[in-house]
Amino acid sequence: MGPVLAGVLQLLALMAALALAYKPLGTYMAKVYTSDKHLRVEKWIYKGIGADPDTEMRWPAYLRGVLAFSLAGVLFLYVLQRLQGVLPGSLGFASIDPDQAFNTAASFVSNTNWQSYSGEQAMGHVVQTAGLAVQNFVSAAVGMAVAVTLVRGFARSRTGELGNFWSDLVRGVVRLLVPIAVVGALVLVACGVIQNFSGIHEVGQFMGGTQEWNGGAVASQEAIKELGTNGGGYFNANSSHPFENPTPFTNLFEIFLILLIPFSITRTFGIMVGSVRQGYAILATTATIWVGFVALMMWTEFAHHGPAFQAAGGAYEGKEVRFGVGASSIFAVSTTLTSTGAVDSFHSSFTGLGGGITMLGMMLGEIAPGGVGSGLYGMLIMAIIAVFIAGLMVGRTPEYLGKKIGSREIKLAACYILITPALVLVFTACAMALPAPANSMTNSGAHGFSEILYAYTSGANNNGSAFAGLNADTQWFNTTIGLAMLLGRFVPMVFVLALAGSLAEQKPVPVTAGTLRTDKPLYTGLLVGTIIIITGLTYFPALALGPLAEGLA
Secondary structure (H helix, E strand, C coil), X not given: CCHHXXXXXXXXXXXXXXXXXXXXXXXXXXXXXXXXXXXXXXXXXXHHHCCCCCCCCCHHHHHHHHHHHHHHHHHHHHHHHHCHHHCCCCCCCCCCCHHHHHHHHHHHHCCCCCCCXXXXXXXXXXXXXXXXXXXXXXXXXXXXXXXXXXXXXXXXXXXXXXXXXXXXXXXXXXXXXXXXXXXXXXXXXXXXXXXXXXXXXXXXXXXXXXXXXECCCHHHHHHHHHHCCCCCCCCCCHHHCCCCCCCHHHHHHHHHHHHHHHHHXXXXXXXXXXXXXXXXXXXXXXXXXXXXXXXXXXXXXXXXXXXXXXXXXXCCCCEXXXXXXXXXXXXXXXXXXXXXXXXXXXXXXXXXXXXXXXXXXXXXXXXXXXXXXXXXXXXXXXXXXXXXXXXXXXXXXXXXXXXXXXXXXXXXXXXXXXXXXXXXXXXXXXXXXXXXXXXXXXXXXHHHHHHHHHHHHHHHCCCCCCCCCECCCCHHHHHHHHHHHHHHHHHHHHHHHHHHHHHHCCXXXXXXXCCCCCCXXXXXXXXXXXXXXXHHHHHHHHHXXXXXXXXXX
16 A cells, blocks of 8 residues: 555545544533533532632623633642652652743643653653643633633623633533543553653663653543643653554544544534534534645645655655654644644654645634634634625625624624734744844754744644744743743633623624525635635745745745
8 A cells, every 4th residue: 555545544534533423522512511500520629619600701700710710720830840849759850940831831721732841851740740731621621611602602692691611611621521531541551652650760772871761641641632632742752752652543543632622513513503504614614624734735745856755755754654644744734723732743854835834724723623612713703704704795794693793893803813923923023033042943044934933833823833943942932932822822812702792792683685694615615715815914924934935945
């Protein structure tokens, strides 16, 4: 079997598995967030944190809950890292420096999971399990809670009440993320991923010296790392490390976990707004972009010119021979079109155009299908922009799901769209203009520029993957990327929740002959075009200086 055919067959198998899970999981998630009953364990949690899960919140109160909980997470994780040197189970590792502790705390609380350190050489068992793994669950649940709130804004009318943050948070963890992560961890353990709390031990003699490895609760963290679209690896090599991803099957299974909730939540959206067809329209949009990006990536990596590429059957540099070019291409696209950031290959070693595809996937806003929760609300923002453009073309007030899209809604949507590109481009420009940040680049020219552009794109979009080649463990990058991650996560949430409140207060608009059908292929095509054009116009100059210049050279 040729490598191209193997890659295509893996893609088809992945699509089939996602299709089988789509309906049952999407329906179950809708029941989770619309149920009026509380499980016993949930009642214990509410009592412990002093929250009343039945109290409805308006959007400012919901936002305060999101920010207060996330701030507490940042402070706890920062302190935990700073005290690592005196904690049991630290494996002898020292406490984390202040700038790196801030960066890591901001990273995991914002669901970015960017790492400027080598996990097996810096973080002990306590920080990994009590700090990082916990944030993998709760940061994902926060994103889902905000997405569900926006859906309620479309589904409800003449009210400012949008649900209860504490209830949405707890249900997302207890009823959804924990059960699936447990099953995923068992599958990974059965396939060879390690799960232990062993210390550092020597594994053999290599080139006159010894090599040391430490164990860890890798399978349990790997499962939620992918399921919650987090991405932080237990080891520096991330999902290319055999302890995290030992076989081609586990590689495909991890991609499945990455895409499982982001694709299935489109059905949850359709059920909650009372029209499954609307969910299918969003699904068709995300699937079209995802499949298109995978096809482009495979083409660039299999068909690149040059005798070395042709002799090897593709661009194999920086890719695991266990997985090959096809599986690595699927993983790279899936991880950058979501807010995951896990990698099974070095994106810096991709062809020039291939590296550009990974960057463009993040620049879209990671909405195809995006991160858990964040992908859905990002896509719904683009859906609002698309109906606004359609309304301008036909001279009609835009409407979406029975709600008028007026000046307030468009201003909030525009602010959401502009904040992330502003963070990426401003921080990139500052880093290129100053001498110290530029010294961290391993490469010069277009590829060196791509290293810095990728870093801030990954941080501000809450992706977390790295282009490799950039020394990001400096005070400048730890601080600025940390700020980009926090601002890129929580400032857009302000606009999303304000938009949800504005929509919920409206009364439904009756459907007429002039209403744009947003559940038809025509609208899906309009939405795909809107996403590509807006992103292309925003980032094209920066891409032209980096990956496009390198790929066309």
